[in-house]
Amino acid sequence: MGIIEEKEIRDEETIKKVIQNSFPSVPVFMFYNNKQYPIKVVNIANEGLVIKSLGRNDTEPRTLFITNSGNVFRFTFTLIGSKNGYEVLKPILLEIKPASRVKERISGGKLYITNVTNQHDIAKSLVGDNVRINSIMKVYSQKVREKIPYLDLFIHDRYDTRLKLLIDHDKPIFVPNKTDPESVPENFIPYKEYYSLLKNSKQLERYISEISIPLKYKNMVTYGYLSAYNEVPMDISYMTIVETLGSAIKKDIFSHPVLHETKEAIPISDISEGGFSVLQQNSVTFGKIFLLGGTLIFDLCASANEKIVCRAIVRNIRPTEHHFRIGCQFYNEYEEEVKNLEAFIKKHAPDAIKDKSVNPFETTPPKPEEK
Known part of the structure; x- marks a missing residue:
């Protein structure tokens, strides 16, 4: 797509296609109270666009921007609903015009x-180094086997359901006891979201508790996750163990030039x-x-x-x-x-x-x- 003439699009399906093709790969901003804010896009679903809330309490239309191929796109959304720090938005208008810099560099x-x-290239390169990484993982699994019987490391250039859940919510998974959904603390992925996506996983059938933490390159790019499963409930002290393991495993992985x-x-x-x-x-x-x-x-x-x-x-x-x-x-x-x-x-x-x-x-x- 090159620079195009100014135009308006009101067809919802057409706007959704533009969102699906562009939002996953470009920065998205919200203009609110005379200021631009970066927006974390959580999901692009049939019911609407799910974003992480800025903490707005009003129900006014949301205005989001992107720039792409020399054009600026202004999307107007109605607010369908909000819950647990997320908003669901329905697109009603897309306006496009040639972009220009607010201030020269x-x-x-x-x-x-x-x-x-x-x-x-990050996850792709790590997948190619899987033999060395598996040997690293084996060493750490043996160290904690008495306390954590099953430890799993997932690194792949394609997301599985668990990794997508961790990326979308940008929070760890901590299920202390699956027989007590209320045991999940507030600052972790809600049990309802977790269960609806992972209810058919083998780990959920076999184990009673789970901790999964995202593994990030330079604390910015999630390339995998470390999971701990147990046949008995796990408390917050287990989270400390898993986080310590995650840091050590990351350090060992990148101790060799792999990227x-x-x-x-x-x-x-x-x-x-x-x-x-x-x-x-x-x-x-x-x-x-x-x-x-x-x-x-x-x-x-x-x-x-x-x-x-x-x-x-x-x-x-x-x-x-x-x-x-x-x-x-x-x-x-x-x-x-x-x-x-x-x-x-x-x-x-x-x-x-x-x-x-x-x-x-x-x-x-x-x-x-x-x-």
Whole structure:
């Protein structure tokens, strides 16, 4: 899809198709109280779009934005319902117009990126290293066998039901005793959600309690999970054991170079709080990591001691005389990620911070500065 003329779409099925094709792979924002907030999309279902709530108490229509292929898409939804920190939304209107930057990017100065890897490559590379990972898992299983009889490690580039549940809710599974659904604490996936999806699993039939924690790369990308099952109830002390095991297993997994990752310091050509660009020469590593539409995980650095882990989407790749110019958009799902990124950029490139009260659908291209 290239840049298209302004248009409105009111057909619900057409809007749903746009949502299904775009929301899983691009940042989604809500414009509320004159401010943009990143939105965590939990599920795209027939009954509506399920998102993590911002904590709004009103029932006014929800306005969500994405940018894609040089266009900005404004979706208007009615609120169908909300429960347990989630909202279900029904699309009623989609407006599309050419996108324009609210503020031009500035020079990247001393900022650079390093330890860059393609998000899609993480689970794929780990699956290819399964023999070593299985041997790691065997060692830890033996250490806790008396207390936890069954320990399972799932790493795959395709989601199973349990992994999707962990990613959608961004919470661990903790079922102390399946005969007592009320025993599940509030800060874990609700038993109703858990049971409706996993009621036919063999583990649920055989064991009375379960703990499953997501395994995350750099605390940002979930690539698998660690599960503990028991024939007796488990209390919160078991959660501590499983979390400790998870940290140790992750450390051992990544103690060997298993990912396609560039270790070089790549200077940032220009940056705003919304995105940045870098110049890269063509190479084998370049072709495996910097893919158009791909998601990157990397360290954004001001120095070896001042850095922040970030995620971004490769929006465009353009050849220059000696390099490829790679344009990226920061990809944040949570307000905390946005705040951390803004604080870092404000410290090291303060002119890149824009006015977040500007509605991205109502902006016009900025005029060039007078010289």
